[in-house]
Amino acid sequence: MIRIEDLNLAHGGTPVLRDINLTIDRGGIIALVGPNGAGKSSLLSLIARLRPLQTGRIFIDGLPVTTTPGRELARRMAILRQDGVFAGRLTVRELVSLGRFPHNQGRSTPQDRARVEEALVQFGVADLAERFLETLSGGQRQRALVAMTFCQGTDYLLLDEPLNNLDMFHARHLMQSLRRMADEEARTAIIVLHDINQAAAYADRIIAMRDGRIASDGTPGEVLTVDTLAAVFGYRMQVTAAAGRPLVLHHL
């Protein structure tokens, strides 16, 4: 369980997050949606202890993020940021293997290697395993990074716009992999998504943010209504249904 209490964050005097209180249970896909600058990525960074807390508290399975050793947290929670990794001349396999670093500190066991191979196959980068990252396309690189994050084998995955650079095939594949992970292993994914229909189709819970506040929080059916979407994104859009899920015609 992730518990966030009275979280506030200001950047140079401008409030970025205001009075966030959240409880996220284990197991499931939680989508963070909202317009640019709503504070989604900041919230994710604070949970992942990439930035210092100003006020408020965050606990991962009861462990406070500020004082728990980094390695202990890294075995429970993995984060994938946008543009957060500067790997150039590492091969895809070397990068994905680093996902096991919190568990083995670089000394791979046969189990670690098996998990790496599994992740390479799962995200369709096994054929690229010996290639250097700098020789890959943006989408291939993104898949390698996702494979590394999965390979960390944590109960919680924090993904900041993981569908960036992915084509439809791989975007759908990633969402389905997350869905399986949540259903079969009761793992938890917290994802910042810009494509609201991906959230509609795959998320168990959608948290909509605006101006650093939580504007709406609930199931896709509860959050994806004309009025709520207008309050969050600032314009009215049609909402229909497809395959038993809401479908937002946000582009019309």
Add this chain to the structure above:
Amino acid sequence: MTQSVPEPKKAEWRKRITLPRMAAAAALVVLVCLSLLIGADTLSPTQLANDPEALELLLASRLPRTLAALLTGSALAIAGLIMQALVRNRFVEPSTAGTAQSAALGILLMTLVFPAASLGVKMIGATALALLGTSVFMATADRLPVTQPHLVPLFGLVYGGVIGAVVTFVGWQTDLLQFIDIWTSGEFSGVVRGRYEFLWGAGIIVVLSWWIADRLTVLSLGREASIGLGLDYAWTLRLGLLVVSVIAALTVSVVGIIPFVGLVVPNIVSRVIGDNLRASIPCTALAGALLVLGCDIVGRLIRYPYEIPVATVMGVVGALLFLKLIRLRPSHA
């Protein structure tokens, strides 16, 4: 349950580097033999077998000089490699980022303030100043825009130049310019038994850096990725800084500044085997040792029986290699 998976193509990985490795080992043997035999007094293998004086020359001068070149070369290459991982910029190394100049300033100040102190004590001062100078460089480099990777080495050159100028100024004012030349222009001609042994410390640090190679690889992914993987980022950064500073202090005090080694060697090795430091640290250390020893031998031969300092030879060879590297890798930094 985990099913058996094929070994991650280790055989292939080995194939990729074994031939160069064999060539490097052969080159090492050849260069060491040449280095032992070449000098103002020629030594031949037959002399060594019969003449005790020749053997003494070998043990007191040629062997220490050869070992010093090998140790210095590997340590400088590793210092460059680690610095590039810390700054995440391929175009920095201790002699172009103020580290070596700060170490020279440190040993100069120690000589002024504690003239009677032993070389070991002076080196502590050199290490301290190298740490300080490099920390200031890193803190400033951190503020430069990421979109302009070439600003970092440019700033480093200016910064190192300014500290170098301070060294010269202080030396001028205190009549120590001759000493300064010893620290700033690297050469091995003064290396004899009893005057190079501190360099074994640099060798030990090279081994230590291999031991922490995986942590340094994670560090090179950047702050956020490091924290995400549970690395103690700040601590590892400081450890890397310490390694670079101690290497700079040891090599500057014993042989003087040798440019370009830390720049060209890690870049060449990275092109061949990549940036996984567990694999690249041994290759980088060996290649650095070969390059410096080779340049020292060339310096002994060009104006035989006179010598050209290794720093001068390396300045030419390194600059040529560096230009070649820039042409090969135009947009990545």
